Amino acid sequence: MKFNLESLENIYANKDYSRNFAHAKKHFSEFKDFLAELSVNTINKTRIVYRATTFMYGYENNLVISSKEDGTYISSYCDCKFHAPYDPCAHVWMLAKYCVENEIEPPFYFKDENSENPNVFFEKKKKKILLNFILALSFKNILMTQSFISI
Ligand SMILES: [Zn+2]
Numbered sequence: 001m002k003f004n005l006e007s008l009e010n011i012y013a014n015k016d017y018s019r020n021f022a023h024a025k026k027h028f029s030e031f032k033d034f035l036a037e038l039s040v041n042t043i044n045k046t047r048i049v050y051r052a053t054t055f056m057y058g059y060e061n062n063l064v065i066s067s068k069e070d071g072t073y074i075s076s077y078c079d080c081k082f083h084a085p086y087d088p089c090a091h092v093w094m095l096a097k098y099c100v101e102n103e104i105e106p107p108f109y110f111k112d113e114n115s116e117n118p119n120v121f122f123e124k125k126k127k128k129i130l131l132n133f134i135l136a137l138s139f140k141n142i143l144m145t146q147s148f149i150s151i
Contacts, residue, residue: 005097011085020089037052050067
Protein backbone atom coordinates (compact mmCIF):
# COMPACT_ATOMS: atom_id res chain seq x y z
CA MET A 1 0.00 0.00 0.00
CA LYS A 2 1.22 3.48 -0.90
CA PHE A 3 2.49 5.69 1.91
CA ASN A 4 -0.14 8.18 3.10
CA LEU A 5 1.63 11.56 2.92
CA GLU A 6 -1.27 13.41 4.50
CA SER A 7 -1.00 11.29 7.65
CA LEU A 8 2.62 12.45 8.03
CA GLU A 9 1.78 16.10 7.32
CA ASN A 10 -0.91 15.99 10.03
CA ILE A 11 1.82 15.22 12.59
CA TYR A 12 3.36 18.70 12.29
CA ALA A 13 2.21 20.79 15.23
CA ASN A 14 2.16 23.84 12.95
CA LYS A 15 2.97 23.09 9.34
CA ASP A 16 2.71 26.77 8.28
CA TYR A 17 5.47 27.86 10.65
CA SER A 18 7.67 24.77 10.52
CA ARG A 19 11.23 25.42 9.34
CA ASN A 20 11.56 21.70 8.62
CA PHE A 21 8.43 21.52 6.48
CA ALA A 22 9.42 24.65 4.52
CA HIS A 23 12.93 23.22 3.95
CA ALA A 24 11.52 19.90 2.82
CA LYS A 25 9.39 21.53 0.14
CA LYS A 26 12.20 23.84 -0.95
CA HIS A 27 14.76 21.07 -1.46
CA PHE A 28 12.53 18.22 -2.61
CA SER A 29 13.48 18.56 -6.28
CA GLU A 30 17.12 17.83 -5.34
CA PHE A 31 16.32 14.88 -3.09
CA LYS A 32 16.78 12.14 -5.72
CA ASP A 33 20.40 13.26 -6.24
CA PHE A 34 21.15 13.00 -2.53
CA LEU A 35 19.61 9.60 -1.90
CA ALA A 36 22.49 7.18 -1.35
CA GLU A 37 20.58 4.13 -0.11
CA LEU A 38 16.97 3.14 0.44
CA SER A 39 15.31 -0.03 1.65
CA VAL A 40 11.61 -0.61 2.21
CA ASN A 41 10.41 -3.74 3.98
CA THR A 42 7.34 -5.16 5.66
CA ILE A 43 8.03 -6.09 9.29
CA ASN A 44 5.88 -8.62 11.16
CA LYS A 45 3.28 -8.32 8.39
CA THR A 46 1.93 -5.21 10.14
CA ARG A 47 4.41 -2.40 9.54
CA ILE A 48 6.27 -0.96 6.61
CA VAL A 49 9.73 0.36 7.42
CA TYR A 50 11.56 2.82 5.17
CA ARG A 51 15.29 3.18 5.87
CA ALA A 52 17.44 5.65 4.00
CA THR A 53 20.87 7.23 3.93
CA THR A 54 21.22 10.64 2.33
CA PHE A 55 24.31 12.71 1.51
CA MET A 56 23.09 16.30 1.40
CA TYR A 57 25.42 19.29 1.34
CA GLY A 58 28.25 17.34 2.91
CA TYR A 59 26.18 15.73 5.64
CA GLU A 60 25.41 12.03 5.92
CA ASN A 61 22.06 11.33 7.54
CA ASN A 62 20.29 8.11 8.38
CA LEU A 63 16.56 8.03 8.79
CA VAL A 64 13.72 5.61 9.36
CA ILE A 65 9.99 6.02 8.80
CA SER A 66 7.46 3.43 9.81
CA SER A 67 3.88 3.19 8.65
CA LYS A 68 0.95 0.84 9.09
CA GLU A 69 0.27 -1.58 6.27
CA ASP A 70 -2.38 0.75 4.88
CA GLY A 71 0.26 3.51 4.55
CA THR A 72 -0.69 5.51 7.65
CA TYR A 73 2.30 7.18 9.29
CA ILE A 74 3.35 5.79 12.69
CA SER A 75 6.72 7.31 13.56
CA SER A 76 10.05 8.53 12.23
CA TYR A 77 13.63 8.98 13.29
CA CYS A 78 16.54 10.89 11.77
CA ASP A 79 20.02 11.50 13.15
CA CYS A 80 20.09 15.13 11.97
CA LYS A 81 19.77 17.85 14.61
CA PHE A 82 16.48 19.20 13.24
CA HIS A 83 14.33 16.13 13.72
CA ALA A 84 11.61 16.11 16.38
CA PRO A 85 8.59 13.79 16.83
CA TYR A 86 6.02 16.56 16.15
CA ASP A 87 8.20 18.45 13.68
CA PRO A 88 9.80 15.77 11.50
CA CYS A 89 12.94 17.01 9.70
CA ALA A 90 13.08 17.81 5.99
CA HIS A 91 14.69 14.41 5.25
CA VAL A 92 11.63 12.58 6.55
CA TRP A 93 9.05 14.47 4.49
CA MET A 94 11.24 14.34 1.37
CA LEU A 95 11.75 10.59 1.69
CA ALA A 96 8.03 10.01 2.19
CA LYS A 97 7.16 12.23 -0.78
CA TYR A 98 9.82 10.50 -2.91
CA CYS A 99 8.34 7.08 -2.11
CA VAL A 100 4.83 8.28 -2.96
CA GLU A 101 5.88 9.90 -6.25
CA ASN A 102 7.87 6.86 -7.35
CA GLU A 103 5.23 4.41 -6.13
CA ILE A 104 7.79 2.59 -4.01
CA GLU A 105 6.39 -0.38 -2.13
CA PRO A 106 8.00 -3.22 -0.16
CA PRO A 107 10.15 -5.10 -0.77
CA PHE A 108 12.41 -2.48 -2.30
CA TYR A 109 16.15 -1.89 -2.28
CA PHE A 110 18.28 0.78 -3.92
CA LYS A 111 21.90 1.80 -3.49
CA ASP A 112 23.63 4.50 -5.49
CA GLU A 113 27.20 3.25 -5.88
CA ASN A 114 28.24 6.59 -7.37
CA SER A 115 26.82 8.62 -4.54
CA GLU A 116 29.40 11.03 -3.22
CA ASN A 117 30.61 10.46 0.31
CA PRO A 118 30.29 13.67 2.36
CA ASN A 119 34.00 13.63 3.22
CA VAL A 120 34.92 13.67 -0.46
CA PHE A 121 32.47 16.54 -0.92
CA PHE A 122 34.22 18.54 1.82
CA GLU A 123 37.68 17.88 0.40
CA LYS A 124 36.55 19.31 -2.95
CA LYS A 125 34.97 22.30 -1.21
CA LYS A 126 38.16 22.99 0.77
CA LYS A 127 40.25 22.90 -2.42
CA LYS A 128 37.84 25.32 -4.08
CA ILE A 129 38.01 27.75 -1.15
CA LEU A 130 41.83 27.59 -1.20
CA LEU A 131 41.91 28.19 -4.95
CA ASN A 132 39.59 31.21 -4.61
CA PHE A 133 41.80 32.54 -1.84
CA ILE A 134 44.92 32.26 -4.03
CA LEU A 135 43.09 33.94 -6.91
CA ALA A 136 41.94 36.75 -4.63
CA LEU A 137 45.49 37.24 -3.38
CA SER A 138 46.96 37.46 -6.86
CA PHE A 139 44.18 39.86 -7.88
CA LYS A 140 45.05 42.02 -4.87
CA ASN A 141 48.70 42.00 -5.97
CA ILE A 142 47.73 43.18 -9.42
CA LEU A 143 45.69 46.02 -7.92
CA MET A 144 48.58 47.02 -5.64
CA THR A 145 51.03 46.95 -8.55
CA GLN A 146 48.71 49.10 -10.64
CA SER A 147 48.22 51.65 -7.89
CA PHE A 148 52.00 51.75 -7.44
CA ILE A 149 52.44 52.44 -11.17
CA SER A 150 49.81 55.16 -11.16
CA ILE A 151 51.71 56.95 -8.37
ZN1 LIG B 1 16.86 14.70 9.16
